[in-house]
Amino acid sequence: MDYKAGVVLRDYIIRRILLGIIVLIGVTIVTFTIARVIPSEPAARWVGPKATVEQIERAREQLGLDKPLHIQYLRYMQDMVSGDWGVSIRTRQPVVRDIRNFLPASLELTITGMLIAIIIGIPLGVFSSVHKNKIPDHAVRFFSIASVSLPTFWLAMILQLIFFKELGILPLAGRVSMEVRWMMPFENITGFNSIDTLIAGNIPAFIDVSKHLILPAVTLASYPLGLITRMIRSSMLEVLGEEHIAVGRAYGLSDHLIIYRYALKNALSPTLIVVALSFSYSLAGTFLIEAIFSWPGLGYYAALSIITADYPAIMGVTILIAILYVVLNLIVDIVQAFIDPRIKIG
Amino acid sequence: MFVKYRIFILIMITLLVLVVIISGCGAPDTEPGATPEPAPGVRNIAVILDTEEIVVFWDPSETWSNEVIAFQNVYESLLRYDPFTDTFEPILATGYSVSEDGLSWIFELREGVKFHTGNPFNAEAVKYSIDRTKELGMGSSFIWDAVEEINVLDEYTVEFVLVYPSPLDLIASAAYAAYIFDPVATEEYGREWFYEGNAAGTGPYMVESWIPMDELVLTRFDDYWGGWAQENKFEKAVYKVIQEPSTARQMIEAGQADWITMLPFEHISALEADPNISITVTPSFQNLMGLLNTEKAPLDNVLVRRALNYAFPYDSVIENVMLGYASQGRGTIPKGLWGHSEELYQYGYDLDRAAELLAEAGYPDGGFELLLTYASGNEFQRRIGELYKAELVKLGIDLELRGMPWESQWDMAKAPNPEDRQDIFVFYWWPDAPDPISWLWGLFYTEEEIGFNLSYFYNPEYDALIDEGSMLAGADRDEAIRLYAEAQQIVIDEAVSIFIYDQENVRVMRTNFKGYKDNPVYANVVFLYDCYRE
Numbered sequence: 061m062d063y064k065a066g067v068v069l070r071d072y073i074i075r076r077i078l079l080g081i082i083v084l085i086g087v088t089i090v091t092f093t094i095a096r097v098i099p100s101e102p103a104a105r106w107v108g109p110k111a112t113v114e115q116i117e118r119a120r121e122q123l124g125l126d127k128p129l130h131i132q133y134l135r136y137m138q139d140m141v142s143g144d145w146g147v148s149i150r151t152r153q154p155v156v157r158d159i160r161n162f163l164p165a166s167l168e169l170t171i172t173g174m175l176i177a178i179i180i181g182i183p184l185g186v187f188s189s190v191h192k193n194k195i196p197d198h199a200v201r202f203f204s205i206a207s208v209s210l211p212t213f214w215l216a217m218i219l220q221l222i223f224f225k226e227l228g229i230l231p232l233a234g235r236v237s238m239e240v241r242w243m244m245p246f247e248n249i250t251g252f253n254s255i256d257t258l259i260a261g262n263i264p265a266f267i268d269v270s271k272h273l274i275l276p277a278v279t280l281a282s283y284p285l286g287l288i289t290r291m292i293r294s295s296m297l298e299v300l301g302e303e304h305i306a307v308g309r310a311y312g313l314s315d316h317l318i319i320y321r322y323a324l325k326n327a328l329s330p331t332l333i334v335v336a337l338s339f340s341y342s343l344a345g346t347f348l349i350e351a352i353f354s355w356p357g358l359g360y361y362a363a364l365s366i367i368t369a370d371y372p373a374i375m376g377v378t379i380l381i382a383i384l385y386v387v388l389n390l391i392v393d394i395v396q397a398f399i400d401p402r403i404k405i406g
Numbered sequence: 407m408f409v410k411y412r413i414f415i416l417i418m419i420t421l422l423v424l425v426v427i428i429s430g431c432g433a434p435d436t437e438p439g440a441t442p443e444p445a446p447g448v449r450n451i452a453v454i455l456d457t458e459e460i461v462v463f464w465d466p467s468e469t470w471s472n473e474v475i476a477f478q479n480v481y482e483s484l485l486r487y488d489p490f491t492d493t494f495e496p497i498l499a500t501g502y503s504v505s506e507d508g509l510s511w512i513f514e515l516r517e518g519v520k521f522h523t524g525n526p527f528n529a530e531a532v533k534y535s536i537d538r539t540k541e542l543g544m545g546s547s548f549i550w551d552a553v554e555e556i557n558v559l560d561e562y563t564v565e566f567v568l569v570y571p572s573p574l575d576l577i578a579s580a581a582y583a584a585y586i587f588d589p590v591a592t593e594e595y596g597r598e599w600f601y602e603g604n605a606a607g608t609g610p611y612m613v614e615s616w617i618p619m620d621e622l623v624l625t626r627f628d629d630y631w632g633g634w635a636q637e638n639k640f641e642k643a644v645y646k647v648i649q650e651p652s653t654a655r656q657m658i659e660a661g662q663a664d665w666i667t668m669l670p671f672e673h674i675s676a677l678e679a680d681p682n683i684s685i686t687v688t689p690s691f692q693n694l695m696g697l698l699n700t701e702k703a704p705l706d707n708v709l710v711r712r713a714l715n716y717a718f719p720y721d722s723v724i725e726n727v728m729l730g731y732a733s734q735g736r737g738t739i740p741k742g743l744w745g746h747s748e749e750l751y752q753y754g755y756d757l758d759r760a761a762e763l764l765a766e767a768g769y770p771d772g773g774f775e776l777l778l779t780y781a782s783g784n785e786f787q788r789r790i791g792e793l794y795k796a797e798l799v800k801l802g803i804d805l806e807l808r809g810m811p812w813e814s815q816w817d818m819a820k821a822p823n824p825e826d827r828q829d830i831f832v833f834y835w836w837p838d839a840p841d842p843i844s845w846l847w848g849l850f851y852t853e854e855e856i857g858f859n860l861s862y863f864y865n866p867e868y869d870a871l872i873d874e875g876s877m878l879a880g881a882d883r884d885e886a887i888r889l890y891a892e893a894q895q896i897v898i899d900e901a902v903s904i905f906i907y908d909q910e911n912v913r914v915m916r917t918n919f920k921g922y923k924d925n926p927v928y929a930n931v932v933f934l935y936d937c938y939r940e
Contacts, residue, residue: 351649356619
């Protein structure tokens with residue numbers, strides 16, 4: 061990259077970050093307002109189900125809920141910037157600590173799921189497009205529609221029934237077996253069990269952890285897998301019909317070169333956006349999968365926070381996901397510019 | 407052809423091989439259906455499943471929630487109450503006496519007891535714990551409201567001085583807010599230390615580790631005052647959060663768990679045939695009620711309220727919604743708790759009688775609308791509402807069912823204008839201490855500011871009976887029971903509430919998990935020290 065392009069890229073990133081901050085402020089205002097105007101009494105939840113009126117009044121003061129809404133918001137933002145995201149009404153733990161506890165589990169699951177979806181989805185889409193309207197294409201299309209439309213909870217339970225109850229080769233739920241946790245304990249460094257076990261060089265624990273990952277990750281992969289396959293297939297078909305491909309063929313370039321070097325590169329662009337968006341969505345939206353596989357992740361945390369009107373936790377999760385959306389979109393835009401020279405940044 | 411598909415086939419084969427390799431190696435797996443072999447070095451582990459986070463309120467002064475299931479094994483109170491025999495088991499107190507006026511209670515404390523921190527238990531610790539709980543004023547700390555001061559008489563004797571007579575033995579046995587904890591650790595480390603997942607009790611088990619929303623591990627406290635003479639007691643206990651009932655069910659079927667707090671009823675019958683699983687049904691102290699708004703027409707008319715009581719399909723609800731795991735309520739005090747009386751009048755399902763009463767009240771064809779509020783998300787309450795609605799339609803009454811978050815439901819009930827409130831408020835009640843006063847005072851006693859008297863029932867005669875009864879509850883239990891029955895009869899005659907059902911606890915456990923005894927005072931608690939594996 062030459063100097064000029066570097067400057068353009070730098071300015072672009074700075075502009076996007078500033079824009080991202082404005083988006084985030086907007087998100088916080090909207091979330092804060094919604095979380096606080098819905099009819100609920102966080103103070104009552106704070107003290108208990110049979111609290112007296114005086115107890116609730118005291119809690120309102122403690123939690124600063126007796127102040128006007130805009131003061132509450134400003135105070136919240138002030139604390140947030142300094143790293144204090146408040147204390148969850150429901151779990152009684154600092155929201156930052158909660159997120160630190162639950163985020164790695166969700167990230168580990170989501171990343172694995174997305175990797176499965178990408179590793180299988182892209183070749184499958186290419187394969188399908190190359191054999192357009194032949195039996196393999198029909199089979200792949202059937203598969204991708206099925207994987208998009210299968211209800212998550214149903215797929216999860218079917219997988220549990222087959223691999224745990226019938227075959228007995230994969231664990232039912234949880235992140236690690238109790239035996240492994242006690243007999244072969246490993247230090248919690250990154251929060252990603254698979255990485256932590258590898259850092260510790262604890263191979264049996266790594267295998268146990270990986271086994272626990274398979275079923276939830278496959279369930280999670282199901283939806284993006286179908287989506288990616290379909291996206292790749294249709295973009296590939298579009299690209300393969302273009303003139304430069306026909307020219308390439310006329311020059312006698314091999315099929316392999318044409319498909320993977322020229323066509324797939326162009327077809328990847330739109331798929332990348334889908335991957336990025338479903339990644340951030342899956343992170344807090346996999347509440348059902350987390351519930352069925354007893355996976356202590358962010359999705360379940362978010363769902364419970366919403367049900368209990370736990371506004372500091374709702375704010376925390378929303379801001380986190382919003383930051384992820386903004387950052388991922390930025391990365392996707394930059395990566396797109398690199399793989400597809402037609403897209404100009406700046 | 408093969409060349410064209412080779413990448414695809416290659417990927418599929420690689421994935422397949424990976425799955426086989428990963429699932430084929432590693433630590434030896436437990437065969438599904440078999441009892442888990444305790445890992446060497448960890449002799450005997452109890453695994454208990456619950457759908458909710460095990461511990462939320464780590465501070466023993468604040469606790470009022472699900473943590474009771476673990477904390478009753480970590481912390482201890484002075485006494486433990488058995489409602490079936492109406493007796494007290496000495497725990498941290500070895501004995502107690504009460505003055506004639508019922509205002510001074512003296513407890514002799516157990517000697518040689520240590521906290522998990524190693525510090526000694528004594529009268530100072532009792533005073534410190536209860537004082538701190540009262541001062542913080544969280545959760546159910548109000549159970550100590552009658553206590554004016556606590557005096558340390560000597561190292562192992564403590565006196566509670568009351569403002570008004572109150573059954574302090576029951577209060578000291580409460581499931582929450584009655585824990586005694588280490589004053590030294592509390593002062594030194596503070597509240598934050600508790601919330602990081604620490605405890606400072608005297609119980610038989612100590613907290614070993616905690617992973618939020620996942621598991622809490624307790625391990626034996628070697629210096630426990632009760633000793634560990636019996637060989638097959640559990641070395642550790644794991645409380646696992648399993649949100650999905652079908653996952654919990656598969657775990658207990660596969661022998662990966664010993665005990666489940668509560669499975670949805672539809673799973674129970676499927677498990678009955680399994681010889682490795684035993685199911686027990688015992689009374690709980692939780693009951694469901696529909697409080698009627700006595701300040702708003704047409705329910706300000708006692709005849710209409712009685713009609714609503716007769717129109718309720720009790721049997722159908724118990725059979726179809728609760729699948730038989732409940733019995734119709736008789737008065738407000740649930741079956742099994744002292745004060746419950748089988749002599750009280752019980753409304754039965756009788757639509758003709760209801761129609762007569764409505765006609766008498768001036769509503770021969772119904773012709774009015776009622777609003778019933780319940781906790782949103784509670785499937786039982788919703789289905790019960792549907793059944794009731796179907797009955798009321800027959801009387802020309804249109805019942806609107808509205809599921810609301812608890813806080814909103816309660817806020818609406820406290821609206822300044824009675825017209826803005828609901829007509830029927832459906833909710834559960836359970837006691838904070840094993841004392842019927844929780845219902846009698848909490849739900850029907852005259853309130854200056856609306857709390858839980860959501861029938862808005864103000865009756866001086868009733869109040870006088872409760873005042874007198876609660877004074878006598880510590881000294882003359884029989885007379886208190888008689889007065890409470892009389893008071894409940896007023897509530898029934900006035901028909902201020904529909905007593906829908908007293909719930910039952912259905913426990914699912916492995917057959918080889920022994921020693922468990924359900925005690926509804928300590929809802930959902932497995933006292934691990936009494937349990938063992940056969």
